[in-house]
Amino acid sequence: MCRHIAFVGRPEPLAALLVEPGHGLFRQSWAPRRQRYGTVNADGFGIGWYADGDPVPARYRRSGPIWADLSFTDLARVVRSHAVLAAVRDATASGADGEAAAAPFASGPWLFSHNGAVRGWPASMGPLAAALPAEELLSMEARNDSALLWALVLRRLREGDSPAQALADTVRDTAAAAPGSRLNLLLTDGTVIAATAWGDTLWYLTEPGRRTVVASEPYDDDPLWQEVPDRTLLTATRTDVLLTELKEPT
Template sequence: MCRWIAYTGKPIYLDTLVTKPDHSLVVQSRHSQMNYTKNGQLLSTNGDGFGIGWYDKRKEPGLFKDDLPAWHNTNLNNLCHQVKAHTFMAHIRATTTGDIQRANCHPFRYKNWLFQHNGHVSHFPQIRRELQLSIAPDLYPLLQGTTDSETFFYLAITLGLLDEPKAAMQKMVEKVLQALLKIDQDGVLNLSCAISDGEKLYTIRYSHNEAPMTQFVSTDTTCMDEFAQARPRIPSGSTVVVSEPLDNISSKWRKIANHSFTTINNNSVQSETFLP
């Protein structure tokens, strides 16, 4: 599985979360602690590419992706040290669907929207055609890769993501489940997603027929106090959502419940039930 982080609040340098924490996203690309296969075996490496999307002064987000492992790309360290953003998301990939190539790396961008995903759907090669035929004709040519995640994103846009994010994601999940259950009543769908329009941050934690992917949130400026003192805290009035905490102070991180749609705006974190 993959790992991701999402941040919104006062502008900070990207390296505050991506490279500097003791258990930063780059560290997790080699040594994550919460990825498991179905048989319980720990999978600690997320080396199939990475990506960062960020919002600064322009409406459309910046985007930097590569199919190299995050630990292997010195440009990532340099960019994170120089770029400051009020909202950003970052993702490291361990593929179960789609080739190792830049087009398959997260986040995915459409206009001012970003989307990233940890999880999977079983039998994607068998249901891909049905799902992609439901994507709006003007959006279909924008598909560049071969992942379930990118298909989910453009299907959600087709179903109204830009106007009603929660309703559109519910409709998208319903379509995926309809296609999946036609061929396998025991089929699995697992979603831990982050979505942003540059103003609000949304997350989803949902699973069908499988234990959910992990997702945690913190508004506590001390959530990474295992930093050396010279390293910065996150500023007050900011929110961080992660697949896996960035240090070992777990009490500072609140687990987001399964079957939840969470909206984060101006440091307000509101979770609602999410069911298709």
């Protein structure tokens, strides 16, 4: 379920990354090529991007399908950025959260997205949620599994964990509490991208010094795209990509 993408590199229009590629996120909302779960990503979308000189990203999120939002396509034509995180949300059971449930979630310099599902939600995550301060639970933007995963990741970031460590530990703890969950997480601060492949597809494209793209699936047929093995942590900048195996929880 869901498709997401992160980019760091030389500034590009949002449209060049999301709309214009033949199989970009815009098209993936109704015709993904490698999505294993769900078929139509029409329950909301969001884009977060960074402006030069401002470490806090802007966001544009809506509760409807990306193809129906003419304001987005106009905005994407003129807005340029050196770092982007965007997502389209799989059609799911109806809920009251609407736009608030659409990634990316944000705090300070961070943008976050989750592609997947927590098995047994919400009961399976009770013990992990109980470990969070009440203030952080009450501050969650939405009442879905992705929002709780973001709260768990953010708690670790605030305690000083690196982006990679925050994702790896959150995936480990969630997989132990809810075996069989799909936990492809994506995080950026505008400079570093951290991501996990855990139960769903993840790919990356890198041209050192120019750009690095990490996505649920390739947006074109460039032979430089490489698939990330399942149970892998990815850490990337615009110059390099590091892959690290993730161990199953004991």
